Amino acid sequence: MLGWDVDRDAMTAPAVARNRDAVLAVLRRVLPARGTVLEIASGSGEHAVYVAAALPALTWLPSDPDPEARRSIAAHVRRAGATNILPPLDLDARAASWAVGRVDAIVCINMIHIAPWAATEGLMAGAGRILTEDGLLFLYGPFREDGRHSADSNADFDASLRARDPDWGVRDREAVAVEAARHGLTVSERVAMPANNLSLVVRRVRS
Numbered sequence: 001m002l003g004w005d006v007d008r009d010a011m012t013a014p015a016v017a018r019n020r021d022a023v024l025a026v027l028r029r030v031l032p033a034r035g036t037v038l039e040i041a042s043g044s045g046e047h048a049v050y051v052a053a054a055l056p057a058l059t060w061l062p063s064d065p066d067p068e069a070r071r072s073i074a075a076h077v078r079r080a081g082a083t084n085i086l087p088p089l090d091l092d093a094r095a096a097s098w099a100v101g102r103v104d105a106i107v108c109i110n111m112i113h114i115a116p117w118a119a120t121e122g123l124m125a126g127a128g129r130i131l132t133e134d135g136l137l138f139l140y141g142p143f144r145e146d147g148r149h150s151a152d153s154n155a156d157f158d159a160s161l162r163a164r165d166p167d168w169g170v171r172d173r174e175a176v177a178v179e180a181a182r183h184g185l186t187v188s189e190r191v192a193m194p195a196n197n198l199s200l201v202v203r204r205v206r207s
Contacts, residue, residue: 009075011044011068015110019194020050023109023140026191026199027051030136035104036061038130040093040123041111045073049080051107059084061100063091094122102132109140112176113158116167120179127202128183137185137202140193143173151196173198181205 031037034057042048042062052060062073062085070088077085091098093111106127112120127137142154149155149170158170177187180202189201 009071010079011072013044013046016044016046016050019109019140019197020047022194023047023199024051024054026140026193026201027107027138028055030138030189030201031055031058032104032134033057035059035132037105037107038089038100038103039063040091040106040108040126041065041115042073042088043069043110045069045076045088047107047109048073048085049076049082052082052085053080056084059086061086061089061103063089063100065090065092092122093119093126095126096122098126098130100130102135103130104132104135106131106135106137108138111141112139113141113161113170114168116165117171120171120176124179124183124185124202127180128185131204133204135204136188137180139176139198139200139202141197142170143176143198143200144170145173147172154196173200176200 036059038061039048040063042064045062048060048062064070073088089100108123142157149158154170161168180187184205185202186205187200188203191199193199
């Protein structure tokens with residue numbers, strides 16, 4: 001859930017403080033040393049500011065289809081004085097084309113379960129279009145595996161999501177992998193994370 005900071009445009013997401021160090025540890029290892037990283041569904045912008053500060057050689061391009069979120073991103077960037085974060089882009093992952101050129105990595109944190117499945121389809125299609133040959137897509141969030149939740153809390157969370165919107169819900173890791181494969185991508189790494197979450201690293205299939 002998002003709240004409001006003292007800056008009237010800066011939203012806060014309590015989950016960010018809980019997961020940002022674990023997420024950063026994986027990103028520090030898998031992201032390229034230099035290049036441009038597109039973040040899909042940046043939300044409040046707190047992940048963007050935190051990771052960009054820790055990895056200053058990267059250029060971070062946040063995005064979100066929600067204008068309120070984009071205002072929050074800009075507010076957090078102003079407050080942090082970040083110089084390696086580009087202005088937030090109005091981007092819906094479901095769109096058939098994205099107004100962005102080639103990027104070296106795409107980061108998507110806690111999005112695909114709070115969105116229709118079409119967002120996952122669009123995300124994989126977009127990654128297939130714009131990632132460089134050695135680029136990667138990083139996913140973070142809860143997943144089912146072998147048709148099962150990893151914890152009762154994840155099952156309860158899934159039920160609450162579907163009650164809010166029947167098109168939302170915790171996704172099957174295997175279904176995400178199948179969708180990635182449709183666009184020449186493969187899940188190359190699965191990383192167990194705190195609070196029963198996973199990080200998935202998706203790369204191009206090598207011929």
